[in-house]
Amino acid sequence: MDLTPLAAGLAMGLGAIGPGIGLGIAVSKAMEALGRNPEASGAIFVPYILGIALAEAIGIYALVVSLILIFAA
Amino acid sequence: MLNVEIAAEPLFSIGPLTVTNSMVGALVASVILLVVAWYVTRRATLVPSRMQVLVEFPIEWIANIVQGTGGSRWRSFAPLVITIFIFVLIANWLGLLPGVGTIGYHAEHHGEEVLIPFVRAAGADLNFTLGLAIVSFIAFIAFGIKANGLGGYLKHTFIANPPYMTPIMTPIHIISELSRLISLSMRLFGNVFAGEVLLATMLALVPLVVPIAFLGLELVFGFVQALVFSLLTMTYVILAIAENEEHGRPELDDPDHDSPGEAPDHRAAPQGTAA
Numbered sequence: 001m002d003l004t005p006l007a008a009g010l011a012m013g014l015g016a017i018g019p020g021i022g023l024g025i026a027v028s029k030a031m032e033a034l035g036r037n038p039e040a041s042g043a044i045f046v047p048y049i050l051g052i053a054l055a056e057a058i059g060i061y062a063l064v065v066s067l068i069l070i071f072a073a
Numbered sequence: 074m075l076n077v078e079i080a081a082e083p084l085f086s087i088g089p090l091t092v093t094n095s096m097v098g099a100l101v102a103s104v105i106l107l108v109v110a111w112y113v114t115r116r117a118t119l120v121p122s123r124m125q126v127l128v129e130f131p132i133e134w135i136a137n138i139v140q141g142t143g144g145s146r147w148r149s150f151a152p153l154v155i156t157i158f159i160f161v162l163i164a165n166w167l168g169l170l171p172g173v174g175t176i177g178y179h180a181e182h183h184g185e186e187v188l189i190p191f192v193r194a195a196g197a198d199l200n201f202t203l204g205l206a207i208v209s210f211i212a213f214i215a216f217g218i219k220a221n222g223l224g225g226y227l228k229h230t231f232i233a234n235p236p237y238m239t240p241i242m243t244p245i246h247i248i249s250e251l252s253r254l255i256s257l258s259m260r261l262f263g264n265v266f267a268g269e270v271l272l273a274t275m276l277a278l279v280p281l282v283v284p285i286a287f288l289g290l291e292l293v294f295g296f297v298q299a300l301v302f303s304l305l306t307m308t309y310v311i312l313a314i315a316e317n318e319e320h321g322r323p324e325l326d327d328p329d330h331d332s333p334g335e336a337p338d339h340r341a342a343p344q345g346t347a348a
Contacts, residue, residue: 049301053297067263
């Protein structure tokens with residue numbers, strides 16, 4: 001029995017938990033900051049984009065691992 | 074039928090150079106950029122036409138961001154950041170056009186008949202994203218050497234503060250520098266490729282109406298990833314040149330600073346304490 005698809009699915013699914021939580025925290029804090037100080041949207045924007053990109057990168061690593069499992073292994 | 078190959082498919086070869094369909098995608102993006110830039114600058118006026126406003130808007134927008142965070146030397150690296158942004162944006166959005174990835178010829182591959190598209194989104198090929206990441210990597214090292222001198226750059230990179238921590242910190246520092254290369258390229262590749270797979274899956278499941286929503290999602294992702302790639306390049310360049318500047322400490326900290334070796338290094342600027 002070939003377990004590779006299961007491994008790929010697990011890699012992606014488990015790997016998405018952490019970035020999901022991280023993105024949720026990042027977005028909620030950014031919205032909180034915007035709610036307190038709407039004029040700061042320009043100052044928040046760049047660090048916010050960088051932060052969510054770096055949180056998302058972990059999910060992308062999981063995706064790459066599962067893609068390698070599907071296509072390369 | 075769901076079919077997205079992880080590697081770009083070769084179309085034809087000129088001598089030793091094999092031309093793949095993602096190279097065609099990158100080439101088309103470059104040609105679009107060149108033609109638009111040539112056309113707009115040829116008839117540029119002080120009071121801009123509508124076309125000129127369209128082209129100038131992203132340039133001004135990114136330039137303002139770079140100016141806001143880049144310190145006194147922002148003009149030297151703003152062109153790099155803007156070029157990366159516009160190029161990746163065009164390349165990403167090009168992949169969403171109808172016909173890209175769907176028009177091609179049929180060929181035998183691993184015993185099955187598959188469709189080989191003529192044009193493929195450039196970002197869905199690791200070679201393209203890795204090439205861009207190498208450009209960014211060389212650029213921030215070059216800017217670091219230009220700003221701090223070769224000696225200053227090597228001292229910063231290879232000698233930790235305090236000096237007796239060097240054997241532990243230097244390998245960590247080198248790995249963290251190299252991980253930027255990998256994370257930059259993998260992030261763009263993963264996003265664009267995942268987008269292609271997502272669109273192909275949705276198209277196979279529900280061919281009508283539903284894929285439109287995901288196309289909209291991919292428009293946003295393409296934009297965000299272009300922005301992320303260029304802003305990360307900007308941040309790396311700022312970190313590389315601002316290490317020994319008095320007021321040059323960027324407001325952004327190193328976003329990749331999961332390694333403990335980095336934090337004390339940046340604050341070790343000799344004149345930095347005076348500020």
